[in-house]
Amino acid sequence: MLPYILRRLATGLLMLVALSMLVFVLLRLAPGDPIDAYVNPNVAMSQAEMDAIRARLGLDQPLPIQYLAWLRAAATGDLGYSIQRNGVRVLPLVLERIGPTILLMAAGLVIAIVIGIGAGILSAVRRNSPTDIGFSVIAFFGISSPAFLTALLGLYLFSVVLRWAPSGGMLTPGAPFSIGDLLAHLVLPACLLSIGHAALIMRYMRASLLEVLNQDYVRTARAKGVKEFWVIMKHAVRNALLPVVTLIGSTIGIAVGGAIFIESVFNWPGMGLLLINAVDTRDYPVIMGATLIIGACVIVVNLLTDIAYAAVDPRIQVA
């Protein structure tokens, strides 16, 4: 077990380094001279003065050296300064947006897991019944419609037509903070975010459970006279859940993508909105900082899922 974890940790670390290189190279590919931010356009500068700034910032060094310097700074939490918001450090800017995004994604994920697994079990148990076919059709639409379209439709239906939910933001501006207010703002985007994921989980759960229901130990349990409900809940579902757990971990990346669109439509003050605004204004340090943090989070979550999976399933080869 330990060697397996160590090997996965090493891979994860390697991917983090690769990600940081990618981010650094992209930063350098970005149009514009990095020292533009330091130059006052109203004051004429000589070439010598520009060179001095370059030297002070280390921009006259070869790229690998620059990368190492950038990496050292990044490792100590210095991701540079936002171009758009004068003098604001990137790291705190990104960190304060993590909370809302995690809240939105966690809520969405919980809803997706509950609905997806429940519907998956129902579909598998009542295979080819109208319930099963109905769920399958809904799941097909859920997977095929993009997050921004479901977000728009949901916003239109529930906020504009029915007026059940506020149309955006995380809290009512100016009102004192209350959990109820937060929840009222959270429910609609979280539900819409969960649609695609729930559909995916449902399909996997259904397929996995159908496979398990054909196994010998399920037949044995039935032959022993165990009630059908308990055969399914205790013997089948627990085993069928394993591949679904991996799926949930490995689709976190897709969920992040969906969250970006939901945040943009609902004006939810998370990482996605920060990233989109940064892209709109070409604020490269913020784009890179946000990408690095999001990428690191996704890599860590994947790592944790793999380790959890190995711990849960004794059949995984850990040698």
Place this chain on the structure above:
Amino acid sequence: MSAPAAIPASRRGPIARALGRFVTNRMALLGLTVFIVILMAILSYPLWWAYTPNQIDLRALNKGPSASHWFGTDGVGRDVFARLMQGGRISLLVAVTSVAVSLVIGFLVGAVSSFSGRVVDGAIMRLVDLAMTLPPVILLLVLASIVGTGIVPTIAVISLLSWPVLSRMVRARLLELRERDFVVAARGMGAGMGHLLFRHGLPNCIDILVVYATLQIANAILLEAGLSFLGLGIAPPEASWGNMLNAARSTSVLEQYVWQWMFPGGALVTTVLAINFVGDGLRDAFDPRSDLQ
């Protein structure tokens, strides 16, 4: 030894058998029919539709659907139906081109990876891992922020993002193929890399490529729409389904001029669903195990 008079069904080639299975799949045929209808409409609309996509009519701003403007008009009086058709052309152009590019990259990278040593193979596959782990939308945003908006940059961004999955599948297939007797024999007879890849590798990957291409077209349409929706893909005044949906980010359009965004949304979902049905049908048809069930 005389040749048999008639070739029995099971002796047909794998592609003929796959097509035979495909035409018995009702959902796939339905998808194909819907897609062909959409495609014909998109390609032929200038012949039978009275309006052009960028024709401004200041006497008909934000008009709802009517007999002359089936899908209504937008904020500057352009006909929504004409823009929908033109947007479809752009969306499909972007999708098909980017899939073609990523097919070539994916096949070549997979091929190189499978035929080279452990170090190169390992490095390429770790890169593919990284590309597959990171949220695609994030990479899309970062790339788009560097290359800017427009048709060519959008195609470039989407193709750059799509090949890793394909290269992984091609590599797996070629690794398996490398050990087969006919490939070993061909090598023994002195066949070069080009011959091995294109005479033996390519035909044996055709099922992977066809299924990937079909499903990826649907995916690319969604990616383009997503980028344009955020204002990073196809820039107005050029129409695309994504940037027509972008209009709904303004509250007045979302609330009062529903036809301006619901029709592009509907077209998007219908097209993607149709292509997905075809893709699923092709995948089942090419699966050699499906005859056993």
